[in-house]
Amino acid sequence: MTTFRNVGILAHVDAGKTTVTEQMLFAAGAITSPGSVDKGTSTTDTLGVERERGISVRLATASFPWRGGCVNLVDTPGHVDFCAEVERSLRVLDGAVLVISAVEGVQAQTTTIFNALQAMAIPTLIFINKIDRLGADVSRVLAEVEQELTPHAILLQRARLQGEADAAPEMAWTAADVDTDDPQIQAIVETIAEQDDGLLARFLEGTPLTFRELDRALAAATATGHHHPTLLGVAKNGLGIAELLDAVDRYLPAAPGRDDEELSALVYRIDHHPRLGRTAGVRVFGGRITTRDSVLNHTRDRANTVSQLKKIHTGKHEDIRVLTAGDIGVVCGLAEARVGDILGCPGSVPQGNRLAAPLLTVMAVPETEADFIRLAEALHQLADEDPLLDLEFLPDQHELHVKITGWIQIEVLESLLLERYGLRATFSNPTIIYKETPSRIGHGYERYWMPKPCWAIMKLLIEPLPRGSGVHYESRLGVNDVAQKYQNEVAQTIGRALRQGIKGWEVTDLKIILVEGEDHPVHSRPGNFKIATPMAVMNGLTETDTTLLEPILEFRLAAARDLLGGITADLARRRATFGTPEVLGERFVLEGRIPAATSLDYPVQLASRSGGKAKIFTRLCGYEACTLEQGQVAAYRGISPLDRAKYILKMRGAMTGD
Secondary structure (H helix, E strand, C coil): CCCEEEEEEEECCCCCHHHHHHHHHHHCCCCCCCCCCCCCCCCCCCCHHHHHHCCCCCCEEEEEEECCEEEEEEECCCCHHHHHHHHHHHCCCCEEEEEEECCCECCHHHHHHHHHHHHCCCCEEEEEECCCCCCCCHHHHHHHHHHHCCCCEEECEEEECCCCCCCEEEECCCCCCCCCCCHHHHHHHHHHHCCCHHHHHHHHHCCCCCHHHHHHHHHHHHHCCCCEEEEECEHHHCECHHHHHHHHHHHCCCCCCCCCCCCEEEEEEEEEECCCEEEEEEEEEECCEECCCEEEECCCCEEEECCEEEEEECCEEEECCEECCCCEEEEECCCCCCCCCEEECCCCCCCCCCCCCCCEEEEEEECCHHHHHHHHHHHHHHHHHCHHHCCEEECCCCEEEEEECCHHHHHHHHHHHHHHHCCCEEECCCEECCEEEECCCEEEEEEECCCCCCCEEEEEEEEECCCCCCEEEEECCCCCCCCHHHHHHHHHHHHHHCCCCCCCCEECCEEEEEEEEECCCCCCCCCHHHHHHHHHHHHHHHHHCEEEEEEEEEEEEEEEHHHHHHHHHHHHHCCCEECCCEEECCEEEEEEEEEHHHCCCHHHHHHHHCCCCCEEEEEEEEEEECCCCCCCCCCCCCCCCCCHHHHHHHHCCCCCCC
16 A cells, blocks of 8 residues: 655745755656756746746645655745645645755744644654855754744754855764764754653663664654754755655655545645646545546535546646545546535545735736636636635626735736736736724614515614624524525625625624514515615615724744834834834844734835844734724725615616616
8 A cells, every 4th residue: 555645845935945846856756857946947837927937826746756655745835925825735734844045044934834834733844955055054044943933843964064065964863873972963862852751761761772763753753743853955956855855754644544434535726727627636535536436525515526537747647547545636527626625524634724814905907808708717717726816706897806915926917817818917006905894783774675576674783793703694583574595595695795895895793683574475586685685784884884994914023133223113103013022132023913004015125124134924813993094995896785776776687787
């Protein structure tokens, strides 16, 4: 039986992650020569925009044999704008390699990724790359790792001639060296023994410990996420790569699951292949999938027949007959599957971990009006592949809106549209995504009974809830008041009715209760309550008024001590709140909260003003109330339910324009 290891390669942008991937494929014999990111020849960067810009945009998989098993390598984007791809990849991993530059050290995205790996209990190795570059300092990087990531990184190698062109790693942790008095070896032995009561007792008694039992204990502690074996290298020259592959085999756990179990699998990726059509990237946690199987999509309660199964080797799709437990592959025929869907039984599929949420919205504009529908179809496909784009298609207004995480994503979307669809499009300047919430308790009432035939009368109680509560709906009516099928229409429409409030933004943190209602045995029709619900909701929000909510980021900032005054003054101007700085020698660490609207450009400005001596880590922590002056009110897109006559005509198909 084949042993699978699904291993992610993760890093902050430019740490050398894709180069590490290429060299691992080469060392394993999967490719005849390693590709180059700079030359646009890397195996896992298949998109034109990736080759042109030299960055990874989408996660990519490649499979190869190593030490009698199979490694499914998952190469992920390093740029923060594409962290949604990283987020999706984490649910399919059994282990990870976190790549850190020996010069730049721990960076913002490094921290984000490591925290997510820890939250999902994914065993992680650390690979300190670029030890040949001027300014490389392994000791400094290890100190940053200990301070900002984990105190349990165990360096298993030494750097020879670091910072010079001839720099190379040397193994320190070997069977031959375990009994030496070398301080590094003794530190490794002590650290490993501390996590094993039996070994610790023998160590304190002075009983010799063998390399074999210590290394097994290291593997066990790594599998639990406690220890993080750390290796060194120069990926561009292939130095340290074979040792890294051996560490993957020795310390990262094999995929669990058995073929004879009930099917339990996750759709982690959707693609549109020019020859295969719509395909799904699937990780099988238990059971197996074979061609012609009827597979239940647990998430959508639908079954689809598998038409083809593929594995990706060096960028090419190769036919396979079966996808077994622990493996990753490509499944054709799952027409209705979406990213995040569970196939079969959900029991073995891990929960996800949100790294970021889109904070910006933009409107896509085709070069010519004739291309509008084609652009809508293309963006629909791209949103199918990346659900966080959350395409909003308004055909009557000829508007297409998508959500993004940063400026680079706009450039990538423009390139993808041209490369894949031959479409030229531009995007409006990004706008921060605000939200709104009821300011007080109120009622929304709607009597939709003209022009007949129609009859839907309803009254909603709307109550504000604490921040982060989301949307809660309930009905207090019996079926004698409103038939269940019509109550179902109300429940199904609430989400759509809240996509835009009276200030033009999604409405959240509220409770809506259906407290009164009436249908009619003759005049009520299917869909009547679907039309009435948004009108009742908007009438209610007009009565309650709404408070504007802005996205707030938590931040952790580290910089040279002499920059403290200037940085705190700058943060105060940006409406940040923060605690007392923690001074650590010549540096300080500051933690606090800051509005996204005032800080999207701050990381770049901070790096420029500090000469690279400061760095900031941020993550979305929620939404908080802001004034109209601090935020932004948006115009309602489409016909507002408050424009009752036009809205009813539109919903009844009697009106096609504005």
